Amino acid sequence: MSFPKLCKSCLMQHPNGLFHKTNHVYRALSQLQHHSSLNGKQTLRHRNVRHYSDSSDNKSKLLKNVRGVNLDTIGSWNNKLSLPILYEQSVKKGKIIPRVPLDEIHALSVIGRRKENEDRYIIEEIRPNLLYFGMFDGHGGDFAVDFVSSHMIDPLSFWLTQTPNLSSVLKHSFCELQNLLARHLAYYHLDNENIKTGTTATVCLLRNSTELVVGHVGDSLAVLCRDGKALRLTEDHHPDDSDESSRILEKGGKIICNSQGIAHVNGRLAMTRSFGDIELKSYGVTATPFIKSIEVKHSHDAFLVLGSDGLSFAISDQEIVDIVNQSHNPEEACNRLTDQAQHFGSEDNVTVMVIPLGAWGKFESLPASSTLSFGRMLSNSRNY
Structure with a gap:
């Protein structure tokens, strides 16, 4: 070389x-x-x-x-x-920085107990030393999730030529793609059930292996393992969040809980930010992303995990980190996470992506969280 x-x-x-x-x-x-x-x-x-x-x-x-x-x-x-x-x-x-190669990253999606798999993920190198990871969880059909996951690369590539600021790139890209999706639905699917389709989006840009910027709408998670502990980089955009519900109510929307006590916007959508969901946009459901910027410290950061809510519903952030830490490679980690989520009762599609960083393997000797062991005990007891 x-x-x-x-x-x-x-x-x-x-x-x-x-x-x-x-x-x-x-x-x-x-x-x-x-x-x-x-x-x-x-x-x-x-x-x-x-x-x-x-x-x-x-x-x-x-x-x-x-x-x-x-x-x-x-x-x-x-x-x-x-x-x-x-x-x-x-x-x-002034220190050695490892590059994150695409062939070391692994992702896995399982349908679970659903009839269709509406989860999508993307792993791509947009330009030299700039990686793009995307996690998308669709609802109301697969039109929106297919559209957003396949077209997100286009505004990202364009805005990267306009500004070096990755936060601005993500904000502009989300806004532009939502407008494009809305126009497409209005012109071609106005009288179709696809008008109710929508999707979450968690998009990560990693530049030079150290600059990580995450933009997201919905509840698909991004978790960083730092010093063996889970560091959540996303927030779930749910109606039970006071700031999110205030925006919905100010726009004339309603927060209605279903029989299980789960809050929904106008009794229909269990999240307050998403792509698509056109009929709820006037009630405050927005595609404006939350942005999180963080410097990757390869001596402390072991991996980044992206996942759909089929994963986070069943397994806590620290449990996710513990399971990956006990895995030999990202492929094994993905298999263990999806298996564990289904074992703990997740009935949704489960999709997970594991991106190894410089400290991969450093924390494998740490004991798994007690909650994971307790969860296994509860899961096993259901059979008796």
């Missing part, structure tokens, strides 16, 4: 004055460049022995002899996944 040439004089003139911070990493990576032909590809594998994915003794000794590089700041060094290095970004940040 050929790395770009960077001179120290350029680093000294860096506007952030990062020369002293990056010099050690620069030396380490520069020396590794000389040895990269050993395996033909520069990758980072977390291991207890603290060396790169190549098992060569020469490369191991090289890294051990590089002074001033705190390899513990990278991640767990207990990772079973090989993650490529973002070379230029590592030099800029």
Whole structure:
């Protein structure tokens, strides 16, 4: 693998004055460049022995002899996944930044006890070092969820050419896509049942492996594992939220609970933000997304999980994190999560996506939450 040439004089003139911070990493990576032909590809594998994915003794000794590089700041060094290095970004940040490869990400969707599967997901690299993850949970038919999941890439790609601000990209993209969906439904499906179709959307943009921005409407979750704990990046847009219900009531809508005590807008929709649901837009149901921006810290962040409400209905955020932490790879994690959700009584479609980050495997020795064990006990007791 050929790395770009960077001179120290350029680093000294860096506007952030990062020369002293990056010099050690620069030396380490520069020396590794000389040895990269050993395996033909520069990758980072977390291991207890603290060396790169190549098992060569020469490369191991090289890294051990590089002074001033705190390899513990990278991640767990207990990772079973090989993650490529973002070379230029590592030099800029003064620490080694792994790239999240698409082939390490895994997603799984199961129909559950429903007749149709109205969940959709997207994993795509829009441009170099900019990943797009999407989770969509449809209702009232699959027209809206198919439309939104297949067309979201278009406004995202356009607005990325207009502004570098990822939050603005998401806000504009959600608004534009809702207008496009509304026009499409009005022209082609005005007298059709598809006019009542809608979908959630949780969209994540990850730039340079460190800048994560999440935009969402509805109740499809995004959870980050940080230091072994669940960090929720989304909020469920339900009518029982005081801020959400206030907007609905101000617009003349009504909050009506069904026989199970679940609040619905005008007795029909169990969420206050969504794509589609055209007849409820005048009552305050909006497609304006909530936006959350966060810096990914690969020494602390093990993975990101996206899921439909078929997952979150049955399993808590911390239980999700615990299950993934006990899994060997994202594929196993997805299988375990969907199985556990159905075992705990989820009757909806269950869709989950697991994106591994730098600290993958670091927290696998932590005990699973007591609530997960208690849930298994309750689930087993239903058979008696």
